[in-house]
Amino acid sequence: MAKVVMCHGIGYTYQHRDGMQSEWYKALRTGMIDTGFEPVEETGVAAVYYGNCFRSAGSKGATGPDEFAGLPNYGPVDLRADLELELLRAFAENTEAGQAGTKGAVQSLLRRLERSKLLGDVPAKAIIWMIKQVHRYLTEEALREAVQARWDGVVTPDTRVVVAHSLGSLVAYEALCAHPEWEVDTLITLGSPLGLGAISSRLRPPLVQGQEAQWPGVRRWINIAAVEDPVALVKELAPLFGKDIQDMPVRNGRFAMHSVLRYLTTAEAAKGIADGLGTA
Known part of the structure; x- marks a missing residue:
């Protein structure tokens, strides 16, 4: 045991x-x-x-040497929910300052996280995907219950x-x-x-x-x-x-x-x- x-x-x-x-x-x-x-x-x-x-039902996941290849092609416009934007701002807050000339606030925050190597050498779409995992856990009741059920036994x-x-x-x-x-x-x-x-x-x-x-x-x-x-x-x-x-x-x-x-x-x-x- x-x-x-x-x-x-x-x-x-x-x-x-x-x-x-x-x-x-x-x-x-x-x-x-x-x-x-x-x-x-x-x-x-x-x-x-x-x-x-x-993972969605029947999903096979990523294959091949690039573990991020199977992820959706997320971009800054895919971070829309208030909670997602709040998490992005909070996680980027302690990293180095953004550079001038970026195209928008969300993109600037994503670039700061990429440069900081916070989650390793990952692309912006992976950062967005990970923030969405936190968002989903906190807002989708069925998912939350499925995760909690994994403690059984x-x-x-x-x-x-x-x-x-x-x-x-x-x-x-x-x-x-x-x-x-x-x-x-x-x-x-x-x-x-x-x-x-x-x-x-x-x-x-x-x-x-x-x-x-x-x-x-x-x-x-x-x-x-x-x-x-x-x-x-x-x-x-x-x-x-x-x-x-x-x-x-x-x-x-x-x-x-x-x-x-x-x-x-x-x-x-x-x-x-x-x-x-x-x-x-």
């Missing part, structure tokens, strides 16, 4: 559970060994994989630690709030956008200004945010979700600022997992 449950973020639509779990486990194990902790066995780790919930009475990255931190927070019967000890969020008002106000349950946020039923919540990571624009979640959150800044480097693998190899993540398992 899984002692550690991992939940991914955006960009896993055309990947698969086994590949994601193997990749994450290797980084997790490396981080624990490098920090001097006994690593959890691979059989004690499970993944909540929901990427294919974003993954969390067991043996589960002590939940590790969630990026969009996965939203998914994990909602799942933990909805299941107070789970006996999870530690929630570790990595590169989380939970502090963005556009997101926190649309959570289930929503964060309402002036009201205390619902605690996700864990003994301890560790939030790790890279100082360079514009997705984790609000670095400290304690003022919003409760003073007991341990907000921990790290450095991932400019070209891996939002990388889950870089987060998983930090000493902060390794110690949090070891503490949650009682092996520190």
Whole structure:
């Protein structure tokens, strides 16, 4: 039974559970060994994989060496919804300033994100696609329920630690709030956008200004945010979700600022997992 449950973020639509779990486990194990902790066995780790919930029925996904070849040919005009534009502005806010002479505000923000390498070496259409994933999760009830259903049977009475990255931190927070019967000890969020008002106000349950946020039923919540990571624009979640959150800044480097693998190899993540398992 899984002692550690991992939940991914955006960009896993055309990947698969086994590949994601193997990749994450290797980084997790490396981080624990490098920090001097006994690593959890691979059989004690499970993944909540929901990427294919974003695929239409019968979709075959991208093929060939270019993983972005199968994406719709999105452009700036495809970002129309208020939430999508709000997310784009928020994610671009912490990057370098735009250049003069661009054709429009949306295009300028997209170019800033491309140059920042926030999500790796990806084209603008992939950035738009990823923003639309967040938008869809927060606004499409059937999709949200399908994603949440992926937790069924993954969390067991043996589960002590939940590790969630990026969009996965939203998914994990909602799942933990909805299941107070789970006996999870530690929630570790990595590169989380939970502090963005556009997101926190649309959570289930929503964060309402002036009201205390619902605690996700864990003994301890560790939030790790890279100082360079514009997705984790609000670095400290304690003022919003409760003073007991341990907000921990790290450095991932400019070209891996939002990388889950870089987060998983930090000493902060390794110690949090070891503490949650009682092996520190």
